[in-house]
Amino acid sequence: xxxxxxxxxxxxxxxxxxxxxxxxxxxxxxxxxxxxxxxxxxxxxxxxxxxxxxxxxxxxxxxxxxxxxxxxxxxxxxxxxxxxxxxxxxxxxxxxxxxxxxxxxxxxxxxxxxxxxxxxxxxxxxxxxxxxxxxxxxxxxxxxxxxxxxxxxxxxxxxxxxxxxxxxxxxxxxxxxxxxxxxxxxxxxxxxxxxxxxxxxxxxxxxxxxxxxxxxxxxxxxxxxxxxxxxxxxx
Numbered sequence: 001x002x003x004x005x006x007x008x009x010x011x012x013x014x015x016x017x018x019x020x021x022x023x024x025x026x027x028x029x030x031x032x033x034x035x036x037x038x039x040x041x042x043x044x045x046x047x048x049x050x051x052x053x054x055x056x057x058x059x060x061x062x063x064x065x066x067x068x069x070x071x072x073x074x075x076x077x078x079x080x081x082x083x084x085x086x087x088x089x090x091x092x093x094x095x096x097x098x099x100x101x102x103x104x105x106x107x108x109x110x111x112x113x114x115x116x117x118x119x120x121x122x123x124x125x126x127x128x129x130x131x132x133x134x135x136x137x138x139x140x141x142x143x144x145x146x147x148x149x150x151x152x153x154x155x156x157x158x159x160x161x162x163x164x165x166x167x168x169x170x171x172x173x174x175x176x177x178x179x180x181x182x183x184x185x186x187x188x189x190x191x192x193x194x195x196x197x198x199x200x201x202x203x204x205x206x207x208x209x210x211x212x213x214x215x216x217x218x219x220x221x222x223x224x225x226x227x228x229x230x231x232x233x234x235x
Contacts, residue, residue, distance in 0.1 A: 011048070015047075015048070034184075038189045038208070039207055043224040047224035050081075050148050053082065057082055061135075061140035072088065082140075084139060084146050085146045088135050089109040089129040090123065091106075121134050155219045168181065169182055173192070188207065191204075
């Protein structure tokens with residue numbers, strides 16, 4: 001019983017953390033309150049549903065990968081919870097412009113095993129993006145249950161994803177630059193924080209994944225349970 005209480009306390013604290021963080025950031029008060037409402041009453045409940053598949057990904061994905069073929073771009077539908085919203089073969093694609101949709105469309109990762117293709121696998125250097133090892137790093141460690149996060153996210157209606165976004169903070173932060181930013185799309189909010197710890201950096205995301213301009217995804221993935229430890233690439 002004690003362990004259960006401790007686990008529940010950790011989950012509650014984790015979900016309340018973004019609402020506390022937002023109070024100390026330089027954004028309008030009405031948006032601080034709007035973000036707190038979004039994080040606490042919308043993103044947190046959805047994110048909690050996906051918490052167990054997220055945590056189980058490093059254990060489950062190795063047993064799923066034997067059911068995939070070299071030419072596959074997604075997992076079998078029965079394993080949808082652990083699939084990726086983009087591809088199981090990473091995200092360094094060749095993009096071709098679609099004049100009708102006025103957007104770039106990613107082409108499937110090459111089937112050929114060449115040094116040029118392996119060079120695209122930045123998350124598992126030296127491996128082909130279609131190899132089981134690279135797929136494990138991509139699905140089991142780096143991007144856990146991302147398709148489920150999109151399924152649980154906010155479904156856009158009538159071109160809502162094309163609406164103007166408001167941004168506070170530094171939009172150039174990344175693995176080479178510390179900082180924070182808050183993104184807003186209608187009533188959806190996303191808080192991103194990058195903090196360097198020696199040779200690695202902590203990347204924290206809360207809310208909904210709305211920071212990509214021109215996003216054609218059908219939904220804003222929920223990312224309230226998101227914590228990544230990445231290699232620092234800056235000076």
